[in-house]
Amino acid sequence: MNATVGVWLDPGMASFPDKWDDGTDLGSPSYQVHWYDERTAIIRQALHTNFEGPFLYLLLGSERALLLDTGTGHIDLRAIADDLLAERDLSLVVAHTHGHGDHIGGDAQFSDRPDTVVVGTSQADVASYFQLADWPEQPGEYDLGGRVLDVIPIPGHQGSDVAFYDRASRLLLTGDSLYPGRLYVPDWTSYRASMRRLADFVADGNAPDWVLGAHIEMTDQPGQDYAMGADVHPGEHQLQLDPAVLTELADALAEAGPEPQHLRRDHFIVVPR
Ligand SMILES: [Zn+2]
Ligand SMILES: [Zn+2]
Known part of the structure; x- marks a missing residue:
């Protein structure tokens, strides 16, 4: 593992890159950092x-x-985080x-790492750390200091989501x-309920500008995905999704009913397992 210096983009005012480096070129940096705003960095492995x-x-x-996710372990994320946090007097969660x-x-x-907490990954660990009572029904609040996050349990894909x-x-x-x-x-019933709850959370006076997930596996052509593990990602879909896509997902799951269904829409593909 080496601390490859990645592509550093200028901090922008709430902006996404026009195009992410998909990092399929072996000669490209092992990661890309984009400052969405002055306090929010998006790191792509x-x-x-x-x-x-x-x-x-x-x-x-x-x-x-708060660092959300640590990736696959194939890059020196510790060095990246240390760099991004240098000369900021912040503890790390x-x-x-x-x-x-x-x-x-x-x-x-x-x-x-000094002054760092690594939250456990089980459902019990997550519920305990973020004080989520009555999992998965009740969202919690988590304050980074002048920056409050709502933490919303959404099991279905894995279990401690x-x-x-x-x-x-x-x-x-x-x-x-x-x-x-x-x-x-894998858990259709929980996932349907979770996406409905999340859509309701958004409808209930919260107004996200964007929904951001953890991967890009689709092209910019409606409903088209890359093969699993594709060597190249030509014409990638953008990372950010309009919040209306969450409503579309919750509605599609409701319409599909209690039996697992494969659903292909413009911006997502639901694959029961
Ligand atoms: Zn996963
Ligand atoms: Zn994943």
């Missing part, structure tokens, strides 16, 4: 380091920083959108439960 190529999020509050290996693979890199709504940036982070790609659903 290059696809050449692992076919999952997940997106990770670093949110800075006035007291602590490492938490996860869910407990799959491509989202927790770098956890061990943080085990000896949570969405984070950042009231400051108005970003809704959905992990593998909603992103432009194949949404794998």
Whole structure:
């Protein structure tokens, strides 16, 4: 593992890159960092380091920083985080959108980091740390210092899945439960209920600007995905989804009924497992 220097983009005012480096070129950096705003960094693990190529999020509050997911463990995320947090007097909390290996693979890199908490990955660990009573019915609140996140349990894809709504940036982070790609659903009943609850949360006076997931597996052509583990990603779908897509997903799941169904829509594909 080496601390490859990635592509650093200028901090922007709430902006996405016009085009992400998909990182399929072996000669490209092992990661890309984009500052969405001055306190929100989006880190993309290059696809050449692992076919999952997940997106990770670093949110800075006035007291602590939250790193959401640690990727597959194939990049030196510790060095990246240390760089991004340098000269900021913040403790670090490492938490996860869910407990799959491509989202927790770098956890061990943080085990000896000073002033750092690595939240466990079981449902009980997550519920305990974020004080989520009555899982999965009740959202919780988590304060980074002047930056409150709503933590919303959304099991169905894995089991300890949570969405984070950042009231400051108005970003809704959905992990593998909603992103432009194949949404794998082992627990259909829980997933249907979770996406409805999340859609209701948004309808209930919360107004995210964007929904951000953890992967891009679709092209910019409606309903078209890449083959699993594709070597190249020409014409990628953008990372950010309009919140209306969450409503579309919840409605599609409701319409599909209690029996698992394969659903292909413009911006997501639901794949029962
Ligand atoms: Zn997953
Ligand atoms: Zn994943």
